[in-house]
Amino acid sequence: MLNLVIIILLSQRQALGLLNVHPSPSGTIPSPDYSATVDTIQAMVFFTSREGMQPVVPGDNVPTLNARNVSFFGFSTDSAVRVRVTALYSARVDKVEVYPLRAAALLPPPTISNNSISLSMDGPRQICLIINSLTDAPLCIFADPLESFVPTPSTPGVIYFGPGTHDAGVISVASGETVYLSPGAHVNGRIELTSDGGACSRLGKGVAVRGRGVLDGHAYPINATGPSLVSLGCEGALLEGITMINSPKYHLDAGYPYTNVQWVKGISWGYSTDGFTGGSQSLIQHSFLKVNDDSLKPFGPGTYVSDVVIWQMENGCAVMGSWNLNSDSGFITVRALDVIRHERNYADYNPDALLCFMHGGSGNLSNYLFEDVRVDQPGWAALQVFIQPNPWAHPVGSPGSIRPAVIVRNFSSTGHFLAPQAVQLQGLNVSSTVSGVFLDAVTFDGRLASAADVSITGNPSFASSPVFCVNCTLSIVDVDWTKEQKCSLPTSYCKP
Numbered sequence: 001m002l003n004l005v006i007i008i009l010l011s012q013r014q015a016l017g018l019l020n021v022h023p024s025p026s027g028t029i030p031s032p033d034y035s036a037t038v039d040t041i042q043a044m045v046f047f048t049s050r051e052g053m054q055p056v057v058p059g060d061n062v063p064t065l066n067a068r069n070v071s072f073f074g075f076s077t078d079s080a081v082r083v084r085v086t087a088l089y090s091a092r093v094d095k096v097e098v099y100p101l102r103a104a105a106l107l108p109p110p111t112i113s114n115n116s117i118s119l120s121m122d123g124p125r126q127i128c129l130i131i132n133s134l135t136d137a138p139l140c141i142f143a144d145p146l147e148s149f150v151p152t153p154s155t156p157g158v159i160y161f162g163p164g165t166h167d168a169g170v171i172s173v174a175s176g177e178t179v180y181l182s183p184g185a186h187v188n189g190r191i192e193l194t195s196d197g198g199a200c201s202r203l204g205k206g207v208a209v210r211g212r213g214v215l216d217g218h219a220y221p222i223n224a225t226g227p228s229l230v231s232l233g234c235e236g237a238l239l240e241g242i243t244m245i246n247s248p249k250y251h252l253d254a255g256y257p258y259t260n261v262q263w264v265k266g267i268s269w270g271y272s273t274d275g276f277t278g279g280s281q282s283l284i285q286h287s288f289l290k291v292n293d294d295s296l297k298p299f300g301p302g303t304y305v306s307d308v309v310i311w312q313m314e315n316g317c318a319v320m321g322s323w324n325l326n327s328d329s330g331f332i333t334v335r336a337l338d339v340i341r342h343e344r345n346y347a348d349y350n351p352d353a354l355l356c357f358m359h360g361g362s363g364n365l366s367n368y369l370f371e372d373v374r375v376d377q378p379g380w381a382a383l384q385v386f387i388q389p390n391p392w393a394h395p396v397g398s399p400g401s402i403r404p405a406v407i408v409r410n411f412s413s414t415g416h417f418l419a420p421q422a423v424q425l426q427g428l429n430v431s432s433t434v435s436g437v438f439l440d441a442v443t444f445d446g447r448l449a450s451a452a453d454v455s456i457t458g459n460p461s462f463a464s465s466p467v468f469c470v471n472c473t474l475s476i477v478d479v480d481w482t483k484e485q486k487c488s489l490p491t492s493y494c495k496p
């Protein structure tokens with residue numbers, strides 16, 4: 001009798017709008033690997049596979065490892081819930097690992113019964129389960145906040161996609177409009193800002209893509225020179241809540257100021273399937289990426305990133321500070337970053353690290369802070385700060401410099417990085433130098449970083465050795481960077 005009462009009370013949360021478990025879109029095949037319930041309510045478990053992508057050239061653009069896939073499901077809540085997962089491929093679960101480890105430390109340990117797992121979640125967050133050590137078949141759980149914006153199909157200025165599967169093709173959005181993907185919507189297509197009326201210039205403002213649905217780009221071939229899954233060339237663009245899979249290029253390409261990304265998830269497999277980029281004073285928060293190229297590209301001055309979970313595949317960096325910027329940039333903060341895994345386990349063409357600069361452009365870069373970074377399964381290297389002309393840079397003469405400061409503060413890894421030196425620096429010439437790198441409370445597998453962890457390639461006079469310290473950065477940077485950034489729009493994290 002008590003169990004029946006509990007089930008009724010839990011189901012009432014959905015009816016009262018305190019919990020929204022995303023329904024199954026008709027026409028979409030659920031995951032063959034997992035099923036799930038949230039507070040006894042059946043959830044739709046989606047599935048995306050590396051094998052389902054379409055490379056530009058057969059055998060190219062897709063990682064050459066064994067077949068991989070990711071199952072995932074989502075729901076919205078502002079309170080604790082009980083999740084139950086069933087492994088459909090096995091009669092028994094022997095082991096379950098919760099990532100990121102920072103989240104695992106805050107949650108009660110999951111319990112196992114035969115092939116089912118029960119897990120309590122404390123509210124909105126993104127986690128992934130590795131079950132029976134199947135790293136290539138994780139289950140990711142995306143718990144979002146309750147929606148603050150829930151339009152109807154007739155709401156003015158809204159392009160609305162309700163529950164179900166939609167073959168939408170190219171979705172054109174104009175200045176001031178919103179594309180809304182409701183919970184249970186599976187939209188096959190891509191989104192771009194229309195070129196009509198000058199909306200692709202700095203006059204375009206207030207464009208949004210929102211909701212809790214799934215945007216799927218599988219119909220488009222992976223192409224480094226082709227379209228991105230979402231392209232919003234306007235000031236004040238907002239991307240909120242949706243899940244993006246099978247992107248043909250960037251998940252979000254938004255190079256104008258005040259881009260705002262909140263609670264967005266991206267999973268894609270090919271080269272050039274980068275995560276998010278925005279213009280100056282952009283904000284990226286509470287999001288998740290499992291991609292095979294650079295996850296975050298905070299190129300615009302004053303960009304602020306926080307509370308992002310990344311599973312970085314082998315061809316990219318978790319954070320790319322510069323790919324050939326030809327304008328000055330800086331005052332960029334990346335804070336509270338959890339890296340579940342970095343799959344790059346060998347030295348190839350640079351960059352090979354988690355935090356990277358591969359700078360071949362003419363811009364001068366300064367004042368970068370990477371703070372509170374946790375790496376659960378390290379790959380090849382932790383930090384690369386390189387000035388190096390490369391195939392993706394237009395000839396610029398002598399590139400700019402990276403100096404001071406690049407601060408890495410409170411960085412830790414569970415396990416060792418595989419490179420002989422986890423920190424790698426390289427300048428180019430007397431006018432293209434690297435200096436002012438500070439490693440503040442940086443630890444590798446519990447050991448403080450030291451000079452033995454650093455390599456300087458090329459002419460050592462063009463790259464200064466880093467400063468090692470603990471709690472020393474207050475004497476290095478005594479400026480509130482948010483004030484330096486001179487933000488003015490409400491979509492930014494700065495106030496006027």
